[in-house]
Structure formats: structure tokens, C-alpha cells
Amino acid sequence: MGNDKSFLSSTEQVPVTGDLPSHVAVIMDGNGRWAKQHNLPRIAGHRRGLESVRHIVKACADNGIPYLTLFAFSSENWRRPPSEVNLLMELFTNALEHKARKLHENGVCLRILGNTSPFGPKIRMLIQRAETLTRDNRDLHLTIAANYGGRWDITEACRQIARHVEAGQLNVEQLNEETVRCNLATAFLPEPDLFIRTGGEQRISNFMLWNLAYTELYFTDTLWPDFDLSKFEDALSSFAERQRRFGRTGDQLGDKRRVRNA
Numbered sequence: 024m025g026n027d028k029s030f031l032s033s034t035e036q037v038p039v040t041g042d043l044p045s046h047v048a049v050i051m052d053g054n055g056r057w058a059k060q061h062n063l064p065r066i067a068g069h070r071r072g073l074e075s076v077r078h079i080v081k082a083c084a085d086n087g088i089p090y091l092t093l094f095a096f097s098s099e100n101w102r103r104p105p106s107e108v109n110l111l112m113e114l115f116t117n118a119l120e121h122k123a124r125k126l127h128e129n130g131v132c133l134r135i136l137g138n139t140s141p142f143g144p145k146i147r148m149l150i151q152r153a154e155t156l157t158r159d160n161r162d163l164h165l166t167i168a169a170n171y172g173g174r175w176d177i178t179e180a181c182r183q184i185a186r187h188v189e190a191g192q193l194n195v196e197q198l199n200e201e202t203v204r205c206n207l208a209t210a211f212l213p214e215p216d217l218f219i220r221t222g223g224e225q226r227i228s229n230f231m232l233w234n235l236a237y238t239e240l241y242f243t244d245t246l247w248p249d250f251d252l253s254k255f256e257d258a259l260s261s262f263a264e265r266q267r268r269f270g271r272t273g274d275q276l277g278d279k280r281r282v283r284n285a
């Protein structure tokens with residue numbers, strides 16, 4: 024495992040300013056507050072949030088953005104009242120049951136990211152069925168993070184690496200960043216280019232801690248159920264203005280910039 028070439032991070036290559044992101048990762052926050060604003064139960068906000076999911080999935084497919092990762096349920100969200108957790112599980116079950124075929128027809132490859140073992144047998148079966156159905160699709164890689172936590176992911180990777188060392192398959196001196204990366208549950212994903220958090224909070228809340236090292240961060244007060252196509256365009260426009268440097272100086276990179284829609 025690990026050689027000089029694979030040690031290079033994917034952030035070595037600086038993308039041209041103005042390009043669209045290849046991977047967008049989103050913390051879909053604010054469903055509860057949206058419901059409160061509308062005098063509705065919190066679950067109505069989560070239900071409405073599914074509409075925003077539909078819009079952003081379509082927008083990514085239409086714009087040729089190949090990777091979209093959505094944070095749906097964190098490893099800390101079990102701390103919520105059991106009634107809300109149960110309703111969220113119901114919503115998740117329903118979405119898996121009724122949306123997988125449509126996603127498949129639209130060329131979407133669906134993956135669930137996270138520790139699925141605490142989910143009931145029905146959810147686990149539906150996850151397996153949806154992933155198998157859509158696994159060869161390449162138009163859009165849609166990843167739903169469910170019972171996911173960045174610290175969980177890094178801890179599990181450490182456990183896996185320790186097993187390799189214990190079994191004599193890996194020498195400790197050979198361990199490098201690529202060893203860690205490829206043992207993460209997110210190993211099948213490229214690094215996110217753009218991170219979006221709706222709902223006004225400016226924090227990461229244990230999402231993709233390893234992967235966000237060089238991601239452009241975008242925070243908006245818009246609540247997730249109100250996050251429509253024009254709000255997504257705003258995030259893309261903000262991203263298009265940013266010069267990524269990955270440690271270099273701006274002068275080293277020159278003013279390479281792609282003009283969109285020109």
C-alpha cells in the first residue's frame with residue numbers, strides 16, 4: 024500500500040478559477056426552523072427538504088456536476104427526541120423505497136455513506152437494493168451520508184490500518200496520507216470542491232473532516248427547504264470567483280480564469 028505517486032493529494036492540481044465544482048458536499052440544515060416559521064411540525068420541514076434534494080440533484084445533473092454528497096443524518100442526530108428520529112427513519116425508508124427507480128432511470132449512481140449497522144433490517148435491505156440497482160450509472164454520483172460522522176470515519180480507518188499492521192500486511196514506516204485516505208468510508212469519492220451549509224450556522228458539525236481540508240466553504244442563511252435553483256446558482260457563482268491555491272502564492276498561479284456563460 025502507498026507509493027510516491029499515490030502519496031500526492033488530489034489537491035496538488037489547482038483547478039482553473041471559474042470552473043464548475045466536480046464535487047459538491049452539502050449540510051442540509053434548517054428544516055426544523057423552516058417548519059417552525061410555518062407553524063408546522065418539524066417533520067413537515069424534513070418532508071419539504073426532500074423537494075430541495077430533488078432540485079439540487081437535477082441541477083447537478085443538468086450542469087454536468089458529477090458528484091453530489093448530501094448530509095442527511097449525522098452520528099449525533101440520534102440525540103434528538105425518539106419521535107423525530109423515528110419519523111426521519113420512516114422518511115428515509117420511504118425515499119429509498121420510492122425514489123431509487125427514478126434515480127436509476129436518470130442515470131444516478133446512489134451510495135449511502137455511514138455506519139448502517141444501527142439501521143433496521145428493512146432500511147439495510149433497501150440500501151443494498153438501491154445501491155445494486157444503480158451501481159453502473161455514471162451521470163451523477165449521489166451520496167447520502169446517513170449515520171455518518173467524520174470522527175467515526177477517521178477512527179474506523181485507524182482501526183482498519185491497525186489490522187493491516189497487525190496482520191503484517193503493512194509496515195508502519197510505509198503509512199502515509201494515501202493509506203489513511205483509502206481506508207476511509209469516503210475513499211470512493213474525490214475531495215469536495217464546494218461545501219454548502221444552509222440554515223445560517225457556520226460550522227462543520229462532524230461532516231467529512233478529512234476530505235474538507237481544501238474545500239471552498241459557502242454558508243447561507245437560507246433554510247434548506249427554501250434552497251432552490253437560484254440559491255444553488257448563487258453558491259456556484261461564489262465558487263467561480265474563488266482562486267484556489269493549495270498552499271501556493273497567487274502570483275505562482277497567474278490569472279488563469281474561465282469565464283462561464285460567455
Ligand code: IPE
Pocket residue numbers: 051052053054055056057095096097100111222
Ligand atoms: C437538518 O435540519 C436535517 C437533519 C439534521 C436531519 P434540522 O432538523 O437540523 O433543522 P434545524 O437546524 O433544527 O432548523
Ligand code: IPE
Pocket residue numbers: 050051052053094095096097100224226228
Ligand atoms: C448537521 O445538522 C447534520 C445534518 C444536516 C444531517 P445539525 O442540525 O445536526 O447540526 P448542529 O447540531 O446544529 O451542529
Ligand code: MG
Pocket residue numbers: 052053054222
Ligand atoms: Mg440543524
